[in-house]
Each structure stands twice: as C-alpha cells, then as structure tokens.
Amino acid sequence: MLAVIATAFFALPFVGLLWRTPWSDVADVITDQSVRRALWLSIQTSVLATVFALLFGVPLAWVLARVSFPFRSLVRALATLSMVLPPVVGGVALFFSFGRRGLFGQYLDDWFGVRLPFTTAGVVVAQTFVSMPFLVLTVESAFRQFDIRYDDVARSLGATRWHAFRRVTLPAIRPAIIAGVVLAWARALGEFGATITFAGNLPGTTQTMPLATYLALETDPGAALVLSIVLIVVSFAVLIGLRDRWLGNPNEVTRS
Amino acid sequence: MTLHAAIRVRRDRFDFEASFQVNDGETLAVLGPNGAGKSTMLRCLLGLTPIDVGRIVLNDAVLDDVDTDVFVEPDKRRIGAVFQDYLLFRHMSVVDNVAFGLRARGTKKHESRLAARSLLERFDVDHLADRFPSQLSGGESQRVALARALATEPRAIVLDEPLAALDVTTRRAVRDELRRFLDGFAGPRIIVTHDPMDARRLADRVLVIENGRVSQVGDIVDVIRHPASPYVAALFGDES
Numbered sequence: 001m002l003a004v005i006a007t008a009f010f011a012l013p014f015v016g017l018l019w020r021t022p023w024s025d026v027a028d029v030i031t032d033q034s035v036r037r038a039l040w041l042s043i044q045t046s047v048l049a050t051v052f053a054l055l056f057g058v059p060l061a062w063v064l065a066r067v068s069f070p071f072r073s074l075v076r077a078l079a080t081l082s083m084v085l086p087p088v089v090g091g092v093a094l095f096f097s098f099g100r101r102g103l104f105g106q107y108l109d110d111w112f113g114v115r116l117p118f119t120t121a122g123v124v125v126a127q128t129f130v131s132m133p134f135l136v137l138t139v140e141s142a143f144r145q146f147d148i149r150y151d152d153v154a155r156s157l158g159a160t161r162w163h164a165f166r167r168v169t170l171p172a173i174r175p176a177i178i179a180g181v182v183l184a185w186a187r188a189l190g191e192f193g194a195t196i197t198f199a200g201n202l203p204g205t206t207q208t209m210p211l212a213t214y215l216a217l218e219t220d221p222g223a224a225l226v227l228s229i230v231l232i233v234v235s236f237a238v239l240i241g242l243r244d245r246w247l248g249n250p251n252e253v254t255r256s
Numbered sequence: 257m258t259l260h261a262a263i264r265v266r267r268d269r270f271d272f273e274a275s276f277q278v279n280d281g282e283t284l285a286v287l288g289p290n291g292a293g294k295s296t297m298l299r300c301l302l303g304l305t306p307i308d309v310g311r312i313v314l315n316d317a318v319l320d321d322v323d324t325d326v327f328v329e330p331d332k333r334r335i336g337a338v339f340q341d342y343l344l345f346r347h348m349s350v351v352d353n354v355a356f357g358l359r360a361r362g363t364k365k366h367e368s369r370l371a372a373r374s375l376l377e378r379f380d381v382d383h384l385a386d387r388f389p390s391q392l393s394g395g396e397s398q399r400v401a402l403a404r405a406l407a408t409e410p411r412a413i414v415l416d417e418p419l420a421a422l423d424v425t426t427r428r429a430v431r432d433e434l435r436r437f438l439d440g441f442a443g444p445r446i447i448v449t450h451d452p453m454d455a456r457r458l459a460d461r462v463l464v465i466e467n468g469r470v471s472q473v474g475d476i477v478d479v480i481r482h483p484a485s486p487y488v489a490a491l492f493g494d495e496s
Contacts, residue, residue, distance in 0.1 A: 149343055152304050155330035156337040157357035158408050167356070171347045 014232075021229055022222040029226040037204050038212040039230060045120065045208060046188035049127035050135075053184045057135040058177070064136070065143035076140075083133035090129055091197025098125065099198075122199035123206050127188035134187055135180035142176030143169075182242055186235060259412050259444040263300050263320070264309035265293075272296050272468040275310070278412070278444035278461075285459030285476070286448045289487065292465045294448045295340075298414050301446070302337055303330035314412055314444075331360070336410030340417040342401040344389035350400050351376065351385040357408035375403040394422040395430045402437055412444040419454055431457055452491045456480075464488050 029035055064076050082090050098105040099117045108114040116122040146169060154164035170177070192210040199206040201215070209231055217224040262275035272293035278284045286294050299305035301312060303319065306327065312320040314335070319328045344353050354372035359365065376382040379399040384392065392400065398418060405413060418434060419427055435458055438445050447458055455462050455476060462479045464472040464487070472484040483489035 147343075149339060150345065152299075152302070152330070153337070153339055153343045153345075154356070154360070155304065156302050156333075156335065157360055157404065158331045158334075159356070159360035160329075160331055163360050167360070168345060172345075174347075 017225060017228060017232075021225045025222050026226050026229070029223050030230060032223075034203055035212065035223070035227065035230075038207050038209050038227075039234075041120070041123075041204070041207065042189060042209040043234075045123045045127055046185055046191075048124045049131055049188040049191075050181055050185040052124070052128045053132040053135045053188075054177075054181060057132045057180070057184070058139055061136045061139035062143055065140045079136050080133040082130050083137070087130055087191065087193030088197050091126060091194035094122075094126060094129060094194065094198040098122075117198060118200040118202060118206060120199075120205055123195055123208060126194040126198045127191045130191055130194050131184040131187040134183040135177075138176050138180035138183060139173065142173035146173055178242060182239065185238070189231070189235065259301075259312075259314050259446075261301060261312045262310040263297070263307045263312065265296060265300060265305060266308050270296075270468065273309075274463070274465065274470050276463050276470070276473060278446060280443055282461065283438050283445040283447060283459045285455035285462045286446060286465060287450065287452065287455050287462055287491065288465035290450065293468045294450075294465055295416055297465070298337070298416050298446070298448055301414060302335055303328060303333050334408070334411045336405035336408070336413040338398070338401045338405050338413075338415040338418050341421050342389075342397045342418075344392075344397060344400055344404070346389050348388075349385065350381070350387050350389070350392070353389070353400060354404045354407050356404065361408065372403070372407060375407055376400070379403050393426070395426050395433070397421075398430055398434070402434075406441075410443070412446070413441055414446045414448070416448045417450070418447065419449070419451070434458060464491075 060079060064072065064079070095117060096102050098108065100106065100109055100115055105116065108116065114121070116125055150168050150172065151164050154168045155161070159167065190210055191208070192214065195206065195208060196211055201207050201211050203212075207215075209227060213224050213227040213231070216227055258280065259278045261277075264273040265271075270293070274293075274297060276284065286297060288294050296305055300307050300320075307320055307322060309322055310320070311318065311322065311326075314333070317328070318324075318326050319333055320326060344350075345356065348356070351369055351372045354375055355365075355368035358368035358371055363371075373382060373385055376385055379402060381396055381399045381403070384396060384400070389397065389400070401418075415434075419431055422430055431454065438447075438458060447454070449455060449458075459476055461474060462472070462476050463470060464479070464485070466485060466487055472479055472488055479488065480492045483492065
C-alpha cells in the first residue's frame with residue numbers, strides 16, 4: 001500500500017504536467033528563438049560538464065579506491081560534499097572563490113584573463129561542481145568491487161600497468177562509468193541553484209533551460225509547461241538510448 | 257635451466273620464508289594448509305608481491321635481487337600463470353582472452369588471433385573461440401586459461417589451485433588432462449594445491465609449507481614414506 005502511494009507520488013506530478021500543457025502552443029514555443037538558444041546552451045554546457053566530470057572524476061575515483069594515503073576519507077568527503085550541499089550554497093562558494101573579486105578568481109583574471117561569473121564557462125564550472133560527485137561515487141564503488149586479481153593476470157601475461165587498466169579494468173567497470181555519466185549529465189542538465197548564483201541568468205550566455213523554465217513560469221506559465229516537457233523528452237531520450245546501447249548484457253556488447 | 261628462489265616476505269604479523277629450486281621438465285607441488293603462504297609465494301615469483309629479502313633467478317635471468325636492487329616488473333618476467341578460479345576476462349571472447357598476452361606485447365590483432373586460434377586447437381577447444389567465459393564449463397575454462405598462459409611462450413609456469421573450482425566428478429578427468437599438459441611443458445612447473453591427491457598425481461617433488469616456513473621438501477614418494485611433521489603425516493595418512 002505504501003509502495004502504491006509512493007508510485008502515485010512519483011506519477012501524479014507528470015499527469016498534472018501533461019494535463020495542463022497547452023499542446024496547441026507547443027510548436028510556437030519550441031520554435032521560439034530564445035527557447036532554442038536556452039535548449040542548445042543547456043545541451044552544450046551539460047555535455048561539457050559531463051566530459052570534465054569524466055576526465056577528472058575517473059582518476060579521482062581510482063585514487064580514492066586504490067591508493068591509501070593520509071586524509072583519504074577527508075578527500076572523499078570533500079569530493080562528495082557538493083552533492084549534499086544546497087546548490088545555492090555551492091554557487092555562493094564558487095562566487096567568492098572564483099568570482100572576479102574572489103580569493104582565486106582575481107588571479108584567474110589578472111594572470112590568464114579568465115572570468116568565470118556570468119559567462120558560459122561559469123555555467124560549465126557550476127554544473128561540473130555539482131555533478132562530478134555522482135560520477136566519482138559510482139565509479140569508485142565499481143573500482144572497489146572489481147577483483148584486482150584480473151589486473152594481476154593481465155600483468156603476468158605481459159601487460160604494463162596502463163595496458164591492464166585500459167584493457168581489463170576499464171572495460172570491466174564500464175556499466176558503472178556509463179551509469180555515472182548518465183547521473184552526472186542529468187544532474188548537470190537540471191542544475192539551477194549553483195548556475196543562477198554563480199553564472200547569473202543572461203539569455204544566450206548563461207540562461208539554461210531550467211532557468212528559462214523558472215522565468216517563464218512567472219510570465220507565461222504555458223511556456224514553462226512546454227519547456228518542462230522538452231526537458232523531460234530530452235532526458236528520457238538519452239536514458240532510453242543509453243540503456244539499449246550500453247547497459248544490456250555486457251557479454252554481448254563488447255567486441256574489441 | 258632452472259628456477260631458483262630464496263625469498264622472505266614480512267607483512268604485519270605475516271612472515272614467510274622459503275628457498276627452493278625447480279628444474280626444467282620438473283613439476284613441484286607446493287602443499288600446505290590455508291594461510292600458510294602458498295599463494296604469497298607464487299605472487300612473489302610473478303613479481304606481484306615484492307620480496308623483502310632474497311633473490312629469484314630464472315635460467316640466467318635475475319628477476320629479483322634485494323641486495324643489488326634488481327626487480328623485474330611482472331610483465332617482463334615471462335612466467336605463465338593460471339590463477340585460482342582461472343580468472344578469464346569476462347568482457348572478452350575466448351579467443352581474445354588467449355590473444356591478450358600477444359596484444360599486450362604489441363603483436364597485431366589479426367596475428368594474435370590467428371596464434372590464439374591455433375593454441376585453442378591444440379587444447380581441443382577451438383570450437384569455443386567466439387564464446388564468452390560465462391558460457392564455459394570448469395574443464396573448458398581451465399583449457400582456455402592454460403592456452404592463455406602459454407600464448408606468450410613463458411619460460412616457466414605456475415598454477416594456483418587449478419582444480420579447486422571443479423566439482424568432484426570432473427576433477428579427476430581434468431586432473432589427468434592437466435598432467436598431460438604439464439608433461440608437455442619443457443620449463444620448470446609449479447603447482448600450488450592443498451590436496452595431496454593433486455600432488456601425488458601431478459608432481460615429481462613436493463614442498464610442504466606450514467606457518468610460513470618450509471617443513472619438508474623432497475621426492476613425493478619419500479615425503480609420503482617419511483613425513484617430517486604431523487601435518488604431512490595426516491595429509492598422506494591413509495597411504496603410508
């Protein structure tokens with residue numbers, strides 16, 4: 001009975017959303033210049049943020065799982081802090097660290113001419129900040145569960161450490177990497193709090209879909225509904241596409 | 257041409273020391289209770305666990321020498337290994353498992369696969385080439401693991417509890433097969449086991465390890481006749 005209530009709880013909001021969507025306006029809204037800009041910006045930034053999360057998150061996950069060093073649990077807590085932190089707080093923290101007057105941001109500006117706040121790069125930074133922990137946690141646990149003796153086998157067969165990692169460890173934990181990527185990407189796509197706090201809400205530069213949706217809710221609720229539908233469709237398309245392509249039977253998808 | 261090892265490893269409460277020699281064409285069985293240090297010994301030979309004292313020499317090549325700071329990386333040792341549970345790479349087909357060592361050493365994909373297929377043929381499992389490890393029986397897995405270990409033409413071969421994963425009915429047949437395989441390998445052979453029957457059927461000599469020390473070493477027949485410790489006596493109890 002409680003499970004039924006839980007299911008209803010998850011399902012009802014979508015029913016409400018679909019019910020109130022002004023379907024006749026859909027074409028107008030999604031062909032709207034500013035909406036398409038926001039959608040395109042969202043896709044670009046969330047994909048970039050996911051790429052960064054992958055690039056830095058996998059090595060970090062490996063170190064956390066395999067290398068024992070002092071303060072390891074502290075580093076792990078730090079790496080996952082932004083997951084439990086209210087995103088707005090993350091945004092404020094980013095602002096006072098990497099903002100133009102921030103502790104580190106002023107040097108970024110002075111030395112490299114890099115300004116993050118209110119730029120598209122800032123959006124990517126904010127999204128990476130909140131989404132990377134999802135990837136790190138998922139991948140780290142996979143590294144831990146992976147039987148390290150497979151690495152030993154590879155080494156005894158003549159593989160260097162790197163070759164063993166690339167050809168044995170990584171393929172073995174691929175499902176976890178895919179899952180981490182999907183989680184991180186979904187988080188980045190939906191990111192609101194840190195983005196609006198750190199990068200602002202400039203149409204075309206930092207106004208992503210969630211920001212546009214929130215803004216539309218105040219001026220044109222119909223558009224907000226359509227924007228929500230678009231976000232849902234994009235998310236679902238990616239989830240289903242990935243599931244069929246990557247998360248099937250691992251015995252069947254690998255052909256090296 | 258021999259494998260010669262005199263090694264000591266110390267970790268926390270664990271202290272293992274052994275020295276032994278295995279000649280070409282000879283099979284040494286390493287017997288001992290669980291936790292005696294048998295697997296550690298194999299890991300030392302393979303370079304997967306560094307030794308604290310001693311040296312390991314295979315033929316003329318020094319693999320390990322603590323005094324002169326020589327340590328050959330595991331991938332350069334050329335010791336073929338079959339691990340407990342076989343540990344076939346589950347995300348690779350059988351033929352790619354066998355080709356793995358050649359690929360790791362830089363052989364082209366096509367050549368590696370050809371070589372792997374002819375090895376599989378030698379072990380009578382070429383019909384399994386495109387299967388995945390999860391689809392193999394225990395005996396088939398062993399053949400593939402042996403083929404994989406042989407693909408890179410190792411100079412010595414070590415097997416860690418190769419029969420432990422099998423059920424009683426297949427165990428005997430696979431053991432006989434393993435015997436034929438060992439006889440056909442020209443270099444030094446080492447097999448780690450806790451089963452005295454494996455030692456009797458497969459090995460020429462036995463090395464018994466108890467509590468991290470060698471308690472007895474010698475020809476299998478001599479060891480059975482003159483057990484040096486209560487453990488060895490109990491092990492071969494019904495036969496002496």
